[in-house]
Amino acid sequence: QSVLTQPPSASGTPGQRVTIxxxxxxxxxxxxxxxxxxxxxxxxxxxxIFWNNxxxxxxxxxxxxxxxxxxxxxxxxGLRSEDEAEYYCATWADSLYGHVLFGGGTKLTVx
Amino acid sequence: xVQLVQSGAEAKKSGESLKISCKTSGYNFRHFWIGWVRQMPxxxxxxxxxxxxxxxxxxxxxxxxxxxxxxADTSSSTAYLQWSSLTASDTAMYYxxxxxxxGGDCSTLLxxxxxxWGQGTLVTVAS
Numbered sequence: 001q002s003v004l005t006q007p008p009s010a011s012g013t014p015g016q017r018v019t020i021x022x023x024x025x026x027x028x029x030x031x032x033x034x035x036x037x038x039x040x041x042x043x044x045x046x047x048x049i050f051w052n053n054x055x056x057x058x059x060x061x062x063x064x065x066x067x068x069x070x071x072x073x074x075x076x077x078g079l080r081s082e083d084e085a086e087y088y089c090a091t092w093a094d095s096l097y098g099h100v101l102f103g104g105g106t107k108l109t110v111x
Numbered sequence: 112x113v114q115l116v117q118s119g120a121e122a123k124k125s126g127e128s129l130k131i132s133c134k135t136s137g138y139n140f141r142h143f144w145i146g147w148v149r150q151m152p153x154x155x156x157x158x159x160x161x162x163x164x165x166x167x168x169x170x171x172x173x174x175x176x177x178x179x180x181x182x183a184d185t186s187s188s189t190a191y192l193q194w195s196s197l198t199a200s201d202t203a204m205y206y207x208x209x210x211x212x213x214g215g216d217c218s219t220l221l222x223x224x225x226x227x228w229g230q231g232t233l234v235t236v237a238s
Contacts, residue, residue, distance in 0.1 A: 002155070035224045044206055045156065047226040051215065056226065088156050092221045098161055098170035100146065105155035
């Protein structure tokens, strides 16, 4: 069981806005940056969001991240079929330097 | 272009040893941590640990401490993950990733992220 809690699944229709939550604690999300990774079927994960809400170049602005207290969210607006993937949140464990925490992952289905 | 290219799929038996590789290019290998992540069949990402090629500093997840070993060959810019004795529960996809940070305060690992990732190495262990 992951220390960071994500819903196992989410869904939406094309064009909709969906959000995926990631819940942690004061010793991880509450005190550190949150990162989001997208894993398309059969491929390696890819960085989607860094520093809570920053997008690497090449990531569409349909993807946005936010953080409040000990929780974070990933929002995808204008949902597209190619967004169907597994999404993982991640952060560093504050009490153990160099230790990374991943959420359990959320499978996004585009209906 | 920064690239991490991992070695091919492996089929082994319980008790055998294994070393898989992650060959990097496009950046100074000695300057960046490398992270290793396991993904068991149909499951999520599990952080295994991180390794610094310049001085071999490493941090292992408690779940993997003592069962795997990280290493690197700086002359070939290649990182390695190895097992001395595999078990069937080691069957999984294994990913390496460069640990990066730029454009802000990168003085601690807490500001770093995993990017890019290797394509993964599938390890299958038969009991």
